[in-house]
Amino acid sequence: MSRRVGIMAVIVVLAIVLLCSLPFFDHLYGTFIIKVLNWQRHFHRQLVGNLVSFTQLPSMILAGALAFLSFGYGVFHAAGPGHGKAVITSYLATQQRHVGRGIALSMLAAFLQALVAIAAVSILVLGLGVATLRAVASTRYLELLSFGLVMVLGVWLMARAWRKLRRLRRLPTRYTGLEWQPASTAPSNALTMKGATPPLQGEVCHCCAGHHVDTTALGVSWRDDLLAVLAMGMRPCSGALLVLGVAALMGQWMIGVMAVLAMALGTGLTVSMLAILTVFARKLVLRVMVGKESQRQRWAETGCWVALAGGALLVFWGGTLAWTAWNTTAAGSILGFQMS
Template sequence: MSGRLKPLLLALALLLLAAVLLSPVGQGLWHSLVTGIIQQQRTLHRGLAGAMMALSRREGVGDWLDLMLLSMGYGVFHALGPGHGKAVVATYLLTHRAALTRGLIMTASAALLQGVVAIAMVTILVLGLGWLTREAMAGTAWVEKASFAAVTALGIWLMVRAGQGLRRLRVETAPSPSPANSVSPGALRLTPAPSTGASVVTPLDHVASGPCHCGRTHHIDPMTSGRHWREMTAAIFSIGLRPCSGAVMVLGVAAMLGFWWAGVLAVLAMSVGTALSTSLLAALTVLARVRMAHLFQRADARRPLGLGYFLALLGGALITLLGIALLINTPGTALSPLMQGPLG
């Protein structure tokens, strides 16, 4: 199969998958999948409550092990379900040239932050103010909205940064009114040639989409610049600000039974399980992005100047739309479906 045909087939496959997902059949299957995941999570909620009660009665090593393993398993399963955090992670890593290590750091940090936020909220609302667990769960609606607002702000920020980069790149690559041979001596520098060790004269403002005669790439890819840590921090904050419902429930039961630190350890085990699943998603996303980039590069070795900025702009727009949709469709004080019905 020719190199030019592979990207075309990949694009057609993605369009076909999107059409199936948006069709009535695809939406019905998606609804059934989400309903099944919620039912399984409610079952795991009851199991976690039972394990916490068993620990309060016996406090054996086996009971501690059961609680920790069940909590970690819940974190793994919870992360496999649909959620805005996974959508933000996948979109960011697909449209930004972030290394696999950065993706793993982002997912693990977001999972840990979710657990820390749940611990802090239950400590204040249940232990400090005396709220019931259900009341604390319903009272976290404003935290969810804050998380969705942070997602929207992250998307807008990514769009602004990408737009600034495109504008700056257009200025840098604009044709100079002066002839190429009239460069002033002060604007020249000696650049070592990698093959011979000699030095060649290169204009300081030279911009190119690839290596020139000096063997250097003068155009710096926007996705390899040093601003990654700020974008990653904003993404971690927008994802981790929303606490996990299972963590709130376990901490509420632990507070009721007087085993607070057991609940804290269980939540940390949940965070580890969540980090395992989301890190797998991050790894698959980065590998898929690298593979697609390789296919398109083989199809056309001439990489368009500013492609990284354009992809960042697209990713920011998708994240912004996701945040707006979550803000519009999230009820103000509705109780999570996972907390409806008896827990025991």
């Protein structure tokens, strides 16, 4: 116990130091943004130049270069702002997921984004004959839909965490009758039922999936993940839309599709990095904060509280983003300029 108090003290001190050195972090983060934007500019201009040359004189070399440039653009574009990074970090930091799942979610979201862009341009521009820029402007509704889904996801996670938490808290008394026993000795039946799990590997995870069989737990989390991917991927990137629109205009539809898929690979890669970092950070924090994994009850409850907070955070993000998007009406203007 005293050791944990010591660790907590260290963390508190570190937090204070961190807060006090925020200007330093500002500087670091600002430098990072400037660097990323520079790289992105570089790739974007090359990409546009390349696409224009290709439409004039198609060749395999140009197509290869285009794929490479699109990939690089995707990597740096995603390292910059946006692209559901707030959503994926909030989600992975508060819901128990393995690293592999985090990577899969990031990749799926990136490719869904590309597919939505391809579908939007096929339907609006190729199918209905809407001009590219108007098509870009009208995807604003998809953006709002995506932010709405983020909020739905948050509410859903919160509701479930709350339900499980209540069930969990009723648990000890039910099993020990009138006599209260310390949580550490009270059998949390979640674990007795999955007796096969080696003690060291036990994680909070099944907290919110409850004390049922493993398959249900899996099913539930799978549904969450689907919702998360939809929420992040519903919103096509306007960079991708412009590339597709111009490619379609020049009669090089397939090359546009290829470029956008390469872009998605780059985007997914960057977001995956962030996902990996988040999953590890979560594990670290939980280990330090909650202590030994033998205290199952405590782990389980903490997991639920964290999941609840995560849901609230997602509701907040969804609301903020939707509000911002709703208020920037001029984004749909012909020049794309957004007037403040």
